[in-house]
Amino acid sequence: MKIHEYQAKELFKEAGVAVPDGVATSSVEEAVKAAEEMKANGTNLFVVKAQIHAGGRGKGRTKKNNAKGVILCRSIDEVREAAESLLGDTLVTIQTGEEGQEVKTIYVTDGVDIEKEFYLGILLDRANSQNVIMVSTEGGVEIEKVAEETPEKIVKEWVEPGMELFPSQARRLAFALGFEGAAFKKAVKFIMALYNFYVDTDANMVEINPLVLTTDDDVMALDAKVTFDGNALYRHKDIVELRDTSEENPIELEASKFDLNYIKLDGNVGCMVNGAGLAMATMDIIKLSGGEPANFLDVGGGANVETVKNGFRIILDDKNVKAILINIFGGIVRCDRVANGVIEAVKDPEIADKVKNVPIIVRLQGTNAEEAKEIIDNSDLNVISAVLLKEAAEEVSKVLAA
Ligand code: ADP
Ligand code: MG
Numbered sequence: 402m403k404i405h406e407y408q409a410k411e412l413f414k415e416a417g418v419a420v421p422d423g424v425a426t427s428s429v430e431e432a433v434k435a436a437e438e439m440k441a442n443g444t445n446l447f448v449v450k451a452q453i454h455a456g457g458r459g460k461g462r463t464k465k466n467n468a469k470g471v472i473l474c475r476s477i478d479e480v481r482e483a484a485e486s487l488l489g490d491t492l493v494t495i496q497t498g499e500e501g502q503e504v505k506t507i508y509v510t511d512g513v514d515i516e517k518e519f520y521l522g523i524l525l526d527r528a529n530s531q532n533v534i535m536v537s538t539e540g541g542v543e544i545e546k547v548a549e550e551t552p553e554k555i556v557k558e559w560v561e562p563g564m565e566l567f568p569s570q571a572r573r574l575a576f577a578l579g580f581e582g583a584a585f586k587k588a589v590k591f592i593m594a595l596y597n598f599y600v601d602t603d604a605n606m607v608e609i610n611p612l613v614l615t616t617d618d619d620v621m622a623l624d625a626k627v628t629f630d631g632n633a634l635y636r637h638k639d640i641v642e643l644r645d646t647s648e649e650n651p652i653e654l655e656a657s658k659f660d661l662n663y664i665k666l667d668g669n670v671g672c673m674v675n676g677a678g679l680a681m682a683t684m685d686i687i688k689l690s691g692g693e694p695a696n697f698l699d700v701g702g703g704a705n706v707e708t709v710k711n712g713f714r715i716i717l718d719d720k721n722v723k724a725i726l727i728n729i730f731g732g733i734v735r736c737d738r739v740a741n742g743v744i745e746a747v748k749d750p751e752i753a754d755k756v757k758n759v760p761i762i763v764r765l766q767g768t769n770a771e772e773a774k775e776i777i778d779n780s781d782l783n784v785i786s787a788v789l790l791k792e793a794a795e796e797v798s799k800v801l802a803a
Contacts, residue, residue: 405508407452407508409626419591420621437477444511446511447474447511449507451471455497460494463486474512487504520542520611532560538578540611560596566597575592584619607627609622609624670687670693670723671698672726692724696716710749725760732767736767740765773786
C-alpha cells in the first residue's frame, strides 16, 4: 500500500526522522493561510508540492496550466499562484503515464537551503533474504540510472530480519556520504530512526530522494516515498486509514474487493488462472504464441461460479481484450465443476453480452479433466476447449489471427 509524501512525513516526525514542517490541504485559501503562519515563524522560502502516488513530480508538468509538480515560492502571492495552478489540474510525470494523475491535495512546506542532496533507500534484498540500506552521494537523480552506470556510488549495509541495525553500520553509511561533525551525528540518528520506522511499520520500501544536508548543517528528508506490506496491514490500523483509493487503478481496486489478485497489463489476451506461478507460465505461453497478456489474474484456489463471474467482469472491463484464456489446474477443485462454473458464468446476461465477440479458450487440467472437456465441447457457447497448454496457446493465436 502506498501513501502520500505528506503522510509519510507526518509518520517520520513521530518516529524522530527529521523533515521540514508543512501543511497538506486541498484549498487555495488554506494553502495561503498555512504560508502566512509559516512566514510569521520566520520562513521566507516555501515549496508547494503536488501530492500524487507517483514520483518525478519536480520534472513533471500539469496538463492545463503547464505547472511543475514541485514549485519553489518566495512570497505568499507565489504560493497562491502555485496552489491555483496545481489544484484540480492533472500532473504528468515519467511515473504516471500519459494520462497523469489529478492533483487533489498539495503540501505547503518550508523551503530548505540545500548544501547537498543524497539518496537513501531501505528495502528487502530478496537475493540475500536481508533488509538492505542503500545510500548514494548521487541524490536527486534516478537511482536506477546510478545503479546501472556507476554502481560503485551506491553503498549498502545489510541487516538480518529480526536483528537491529548496529550504530556502527549507520556510521559507516554516514561516513560513505561524506558527513562530518555535527551533521555526521545527525545523519547517524536519521538513519537509525528511519530503519526502526521501516521495521516497526512493516514497510516494504522507504525511499528518500533527496535526503539533504542544509546550509545550516541539518540533515533531513525532503522527499519521502513509503510503501507498506499489504499482508501486515492488519497490525497497523492507523496506517490503513492513510490509504487513498482514488489514487489506485479502479479495476485493480475492484478486484481486491473480491480477493482476486489482478494486475492490468497492456496486451489483448485476458487471462484467468488459479495460482500465481501458473499465471506467470500462462503469460509466457501467450507471448510465445504471439499474443500479449492483457492482465495477470490469479483467482485463487476456489474457482467457483462466483469467482469466475467476477474474474470475467474484471477482465472484460478492459476494452483491449480480444480473447480470454482460462487456465485452471483442478487439484482440490474438480475440473468438471470449474467447466460448469465457466458455462454458467458465460450465460450470465451481463457477461454474455460482453463476450459475444470475445472467444474464450479454456484449458482445464487435473481431476476429471476429460469430463470437463466434454462439458465444454457439448455447450453451444463461444468457448473453445484445450487439453494441453500448447494447444490452448495455438487456439489463442488462431483466434487473434482471425
Ligand atoms: P519528486 O521526486 O517527485 O520530483 P521531490 O520531493 O524529490 O519530488 O522534489 C524535487 C526536488 O525539489 C528535490 O530534489 C529538491 O531539489 C526540491 N525540493 C523538494 N522539496 C524541497 C524543500 N522543502 N525545500 C527545498 N527544495 C525542495
Ligand atoms: Mg524525489
